[in-house]
Structure formats: C-alpha cells, structure tokens
Amino acid sequence: MAFVLRAAPLDRIVREYRLDEPVYVMRPTLPALDEYTDYLRGIWERGWLTNDGVLHQELERRLGEYLGVEHLSLFCNGTIALLVALNALRINSGEVITTPFTFPATAHVLYWNGIRPVFCDIDEASLNLDPNRIEHLIGPDTKAILAVHVYGTPCDVEGIQAIADRHGLHVIYDAAHAFGVKHRGRSILEYGDLSVLSFHATKLFSTIEGGALVSRTDAQRQRINFLKNFGIAGEEEVIGPGINGKMNEFQAAFGLLHLRMVDEEIARRKAIAAIYRERLAKVPGLRLLLEPADTEPNYGYFPILVDGAYGMSRDELFGMLRRCNIISRKYFYPLVSRASCYAALPSAEPARLPVAEDVASRVLCLPIYGKLESPVVHRICDVLEACGRAGTGMPLARTAVKAIV
C-alpha cells in the first residue's frame, strides 16, 4: 500500500523532470579536432610515436610548471604510476595501510607488488584516511601509508606525516583526483614521499589514458623513469624488473591541448558547484562536503551524502535520477575492502570500518563537467528537491526551470 501511495508522486517527478538526453557524471572536454590533427601531422612527419618523444618532453615540462612541481614523470595511466611508486621506494612485501573508500586501483597496486593492504577507517568530514585510527594498525610488517585525496579533498597531510615520521614509514599519495589542488598555498603533490595523478578521460585534466608520478629528487625521478621503461638504464644496462609505463606521443599531444583548457574547465566547474551548493544546502537530509580551509580546490567531483532525514534512501534516489536520465555514480560503493580478493583480511571486516561503510552506503556523485549547462544543473537540483519532498509527503512545488536539452 505504502508503495502504491509513493509510486504516483515518483512517476510524476519523472514525467515532469526527465531529461531528453542522458546526463553523465562526467564528460570529457575535447580540444578542437583541427588542433589535434595539426599535432598528428607533426607526429607523422617525425615518425616518432612513443618513448620520450618531443611532445612527451614538452608536456612533462609544462605540467611541472603548471602544477608547481620539479620532478614529474608521465605515465600511460595512473594505476601503473602507482604500481611503480611502490617499486621506486622498494616496497614489495609486508603491509601498507590504506583507505577502503577509493577506486579499486589503489588496493590492487599493493596486491601486484606483493603487499598486504591494511584497511583503515576514514574521517567523517574529509572522507579521507583518519590519522587517529592509523597508529594502532601499525605493526612490525608495516612499510608505508598509501592515502588518497578523495574527490580532491586534501588528506590531513600534516597528521599523516607526523605518524609516518614517528614510525619510519613512507607516505604515498594517490592524488588521482587532486590535479591542481593547493593546500596552504602549496601544491598538494608536494606532500609525502611520492604522489600519483590520473589523467583518464573522466578526469579534470586528461591525456585520454594517462597519469604522472611526482617525486622529490633527481635521483628518485631517474629511477622512476628507468622503471617505467622496463628498468632500462642504457643500451646494455637493466637496473631492475621495470615495466612498460610509458605515455605515447598521441596522449601527450592531447594533454598539451587539454592543459590550455584546464583553467576554464575549473572555472566552469566552480560555477556548477556553486549552484549545487546554493540549492542543495537547503534540502533536508542531503549533506554536502565542507569546503576545506586553506585549500584551493579543483571541483573535480560533487559528492552528496543522503541521510535518514531525506525522503528516500541513496539507492532509491540513484534509481530516480536514472529514471530522469541523470546518471549519477556511487563512487565509491561498494568499499574496495568488500571485494572478494580482500574481504577475508581482518582489516576488511565491516565492523572495523564503520565510517567508511556508512559513507559508502550514502554517497552519490552528481554530474559535474565544464560543458554541463546551468539549466541542466538546476534541473538536477529540482529532481533532488522533489524526491526529498515526495518521500517526506511534502507538496511537490514546481520550480521556474522549463524545458531543456
């Protein structure tokens, strides 16, 4: 009976607000095709397709300048960069403390390096590793802390470093979401021993597939560059079991063009985030992440948390958004600690990860990308408001936004 009573208002929301075309959580901003073909012409003329080509070198230099870091090595993707980061620090056994609230790649690179992940719960406000819970997980086999700046929100880098210093541990940051983010006036990539970026097609800055590893010293960078090229240090010298992590000229060309567009992309996303914040802060039961102090954000993601005061569960809302052609994503549900390859680990026990479990069951990432037009953003907010009211039995007021897309 309750279902029937609710079904009618929900159908009405779909009839009223459904978009004609699907709106995805992310869409890449593409550079002008003729500019890309100009680059392709150059690649054809040079006949140099990969292996530290001129475009690769230029992108490495320009990215270093843009991000304000001295030692940056480009990679074919962020996952291989993470894999090499551990190897570069010679971490290939024992345990590494990490977060369960992340993309699977973070834990998988530990597995591929022969390391056991030890999952640590997250902080309720930042959704990043909670430094207060790290120390009691440190044991004789602990080698490092692998933390993630989830959604680009900086980790408590000072707190994590203090723990690492006390116990002689390395710190690696998975900064896949943190392109261009600044903390206390410095690039977030300058914290810890190494930081890794992802330049996947769905990221703020993209090389189609791609990534980078930011290191601290010339020697580190040299070793990383050898490792990403099969460990080859010279025609007759192999320094170790490296891998093929190289970015090619086609990716680098795309990146050079994308880099020109990134400031505008951030500005557009900032405007979208402002609309979401303005409208959704007033919706009972929706929690927005606080904008952290001392941080220059990149607006890469727009997560919301759905709680009991909202008219429906996160999963019901996810389904309603889909019915309205709004393709939100449950980044990151289920927790990576729930994956069958990790679930038997003691640290993966859900009771030990109460905050992460709770957040994963309530989080939803809303569409945010430069080309997303503000009337569509308002329409998404209309649906979120209406769904909240439908579940709580409040009247469904129409807003002024009319037909779009």
Ligand code: T4K
């Ligand atoms: N660490 C963290 C914390 C990460 O989040 C990631 C990657 C990594 C490490 C590993 O970095 P990489 O090795 O990937 O460089 C996407 C991305 O594939 C993945 O890179 C990213 N994190 C993750 C958060 O998001 P999926 O499985 O959600 O992708 P997919 O194909 O469902 O795409 C999402 C939406 O984007 C689609 O609904 C439509 C849109 N889209 C996608 C593609 C590929 C487009 O409009 N055009 C496209 O070309 O993982």
